[in-house]
Amino acid sequence: MISKIKQLGGGWKFLISMCLIYLAILVISYDAFVKSMIFFYKIILKILPVFVFVFFLMFIVNLFVSPNHILHIEKNKFRKWLLIIVAGILSTGPIYMWYPLLAELKKKGLSYGAIACFLYIIGR
Amino acid sequence: MNTISVKQAALKAARSLWRSFPMILATILLVSLVNAVVPKSFYVKIFRKNALFDSFIGSSIGSISAGTPITSYILGGELLKQGISLIAVTAFLVSWVTVGIVQFPAESAILGKKFAFWRNLLSFILSIFTAVITVAILNLL
Numbered sequence: 001m002i003s004k005i006k007q008l009g010g011g012w013k014f015l016i017s018m019c020l021i022y023l024a025i026l027v028i029s030y031d032a033f034v035k036s037m038i039f040f041y042k043i044i045l046k047i048l049p050v051f052v053f054v055f056f057l058m059f060i061v062n063l064f065v066s067p068n069h070i071l072h073i074e075k076n077k078f079r080k081w082l083l084i085i086v087a088g089i090l091s092t093g094p095i096y097m098w099y100p101l102l103a104e105l106k107k108k109g110l111s112y113g114a115i116a117c118f119l120y121i122i123g124r
Numbered sequence: 125m126n127t128i129s130v131k132q133a134a135l136k137a138a139r140s141l142w143r144s145f146p147m148i149l150a151t152i153l154l155v156s157l158v159n160a161v162v163p164k165s166f167y168v169k170i171f172r173k174n175a176l177f178d179s180f181i182g183s184s185i186g187s188i189s190a191g192t193p194i195t196s197y198i199l200g201g202e203l204l205k206q207g208i209s210l211i212a213v214t215a216f217l218v219s220w221v222t223v224g225i226v227q228f229p230a231e232s233a234i235l236g237k238k239f240a241f242w243r244n245l246l247s248f249i250l251s252i253f254t255a256v257i258t259v260a261i262l263n264l265l
Binding site for chain 2: 009010011012014015017018019021022025032035036037039040043044046047051054055058059061062063094095096097099100102103104106112115116119120
């Protein structure tokens with residue numbers, strides 16, 4: 001079993017670690033465990049629509065956006081920053097929900113500067 | 125348009141999200157834990173009522189804190205009532221939303237360690253500058 005756990009990716013190891021920490025919290029302080037689970041439940045309810053929206057956006061990006069499109073956007077500096085700022089202002093939800101979409105856009109050629117700008121604005 | 129079918133595009137999106145799913149779920153668990161375990165009174169006790177020192181403390185505490193931005197506004201209001209400087213509270217608010225030590229594992233795994241490190245470090249430094257400039261402009265108006 002330990003060898004299977006070692007084969008898992010970093011994300012799964014982090015999730016397993018958090019589950020073990022929660023088990024320890026359950027034993028040490030039931031009150032803290034309940035508060036955490038209530039907060040966790042409330043966040044999940046809030047981010048579910050964002051999750052669906054991000055999936056839809058990723059689907060659209062996969063279908064319609066090519067590296068040439070990103071290159072075209074990156075060429076016009078003013079339009080690029082305007083697009084990023086507007087997208088950041090209109091976006092909602094916690095910033096970690098947007099990481100997968102941004103990673104996808106990064107693969108297609110979006111610059112780190114644009115990603116950093118988007119994350120800065122969306123965090124407000 | 126890309127040469128990819130609707131089904132392939134949907135599957136690709138689902139696979140990308142599935143790859144990030146354990147990291148995001150673990151991050152939410154961590155955010156929930158920090159929010160439940162750290163009492164609100166902690167934030168008031170940590171400040172010293174010195175604008176310069178508190179702005180650094182504000183940015184530091186905001187960096188490691190987790191939760192919705194609205195929570196930070198409520199805490200910011202409480203801190204102001206306790207006599208903490210506006211610069212410190214502004215630095216706290218800005219770093220709460222822009223710097224993410226709790227989200228750092230997820231950000232570095234999905235977007236790259238170097239990018240995550242530099243974005244968070246620069247956001248931390250800039251949160252102090254943003255706080256100073258914001259309060260300076262408020263005082264002018």
